[in-house]
Amino acid sequence: MVDTYGIPQYQEGNPALVACVSFPFLFGMMFSDMGHGCLMIIIALLLVMFADRLKKNPAMALALELRYLLLLEGIFAVYCGAIYNEFFAIPTNMFPSCFDISKRV
Numbered sequence: 001m002v003d004t005y006g007i008p009q010y011q012e013g014n015p016a017l018v019a020c021v022s023f024p025f026l027f028g029m030m031f032s033d034m035g036h037g038c039l040m041i042i043i044a045l046l047l048v049m050f051a052d053r054l055k056k057n058p059a060m061a062l063a064l065e066l067r068y069l070l071l072l073e074g075i076f077a078v079y080c081g082a083i084y085n086e087f088f089a090i091p092t093n094m095f096p097s098c099f100d101i102s103k104r105v
Contacts, residue, residue, distance in 0.1 A: 024069060028076025035088035037077030044071035 008014045031037065047054065047067035054060040063070075085092045 024072035031077040032080035034081035040074030
């Protein structure tokens, strides 16, 4: 996932650990849609559950390597989409405001 200038030696920092957590979260912040995130979760769960059957197909090799990353990206996309109230790019009103701008003083 992270192509460094070589394999980190003893007592050197390995950026792969930070990248494995921060990349799906930043992807979820960028994507932030509950509908598309649910589709990503479904596809990633299918890849996880049927990995043994899909290993026979050489065209699925890259998708099988990335199945857990896709699952995390989908989870974070649904999470950020719930915060931003978006479902397939349609704004939702799950958390209404307590302010009423229709009453003018």
